[in-house]
Amino acid sequence: MSENLFLITNDDGFRAEGLEVLSELLKPLGRVVIAAPDIEQSACSHAITLARPLRTNQFAPDCWSVDGTTTDCVLLASQKLLPHLPDAVFSGINHGSNLGDDVTYSGTVAGAFEGCLLGVRSLALSAGDQERLKDPACLELLGKLIGNLLRMDWPKDVLLNVNLPPSGVELRGIRLTRLGRRHYAESVIENTDPRGKVYYWIGGVDPRWYGDADSDFQATAEGFISVTPLHLDLTHYPSLELFRRFESKI
Ligand code: MN
Numbered sequence: 001m002s003e004n005l006f007l008i009t010n011d012d013g014f015r016a017e018g019l020e021v022l023s024e025l026l027k028p029l030g031r032v033v034i035a036a037p038d039i040e041q042s043a044c045s046h047a048i049t050l051a052r053p054l055r056t057n058q059f060a061p062d063c064w065s066v067d068g069t070t071t072d073c074v075l076l077a078s079q080k081l082l083p084h085l086p087d088a089v090f091s092g093i094n095h096g097s098n099l100g101d102d103v104t105y106s107g108t109v110a111g112a113f114e115g116c117l118l119g120v121r122s123l124a125l126s127a128g129d130q131e132r133l134k135d136p137a138c139l140e141l142l143g144k145l146i147g148n149l150l151r152m153d154w155p156k157d158v159l160l161n162v163n164l165p166p167s168g169v170e171l172r173g174i175r176l177t178r179l180g181r182r183h184y185a186e187s188v189i190e191n192t193d194p195r196g197k198v199y200y201w202i203g204g205v206d207p208r209w210y211g212d213a214d215s216d217f218q219a220t221a222e223g224f225i226s227v228t229p230l231h232l233d234l235t236h237y238p239s240l241e242l243f244r245r246f247e248s249k250i
Pocket of ligand 1 (some may be wrong): 011012041095153
């Protein structure tokens with residue numbers, strides 16, 4: 001069997017600690033190629049760059065930076081930089097969680113979505129905080145988890161959203177979860193700039209959330225590594241049935 005080829009990307013930029021940690025974690029499992037944005041692209045979601053050319057910098061045989069988004073990196077790498085499609089795409093490890101509704105903003109999660117669109121098994125990885133990236137016990141457990149997941153088969157259009165708990169809570173294991181919900185109250189800050197003009201700043205993430213015991217928020221709050229399978233098909237099938245009943249009126 002030929003050596004595994006892994007593509008890793010992130011949205012924190014190619015100098016981010018989480019990218020380095022992920023790369024070291026994967027090296028025992030195969031060849032790791034990095035293609036990551038040259039500057040931070042957090043909350044870029046699934047954006048691609050269409051209105052200008054993209055340029056790359058190669059820092060080592062298997063390390064590229066791209067002056068674009070996370071999705072640009074995965075597209076470019078899979079079509080131009082890699083010798084063939086990777087065996088898996090990894091996005092992260094993001095500096096900060098990607099839980100619940102936040103996955104829709106996340107560049108980290110979008111990197112894995114793009115891998116799914118290419119028909120490649122993909123994982124998005126995030127840590128509750130940067131301190132957790134220095135926790136050898138957590139990284140050992142994550143490495144084991146990734147190794148086990150790669151030996152399993154799962155549908156090609158499903159990505160795994162993995163979140164490490166914040167460093168303030170004791171690591172307790174791994175839990176399969178569903179997305180929770182976040183409160184979004186008063187997240188826009190209004191202030192005045194030095195020239196007297198009002199500006200707005202979308203502020204820190206509201207820490208309040210709700211979710212059942214099996215939610216990703218609850219799991220990470222309790223010290224578990226959360227693993228949520230996500231899929232690209234946003235169709236709400238129960239509503240499709242509902243609207244079919246009114247089809248003649250639409
Ligand atoms: Mn980020």
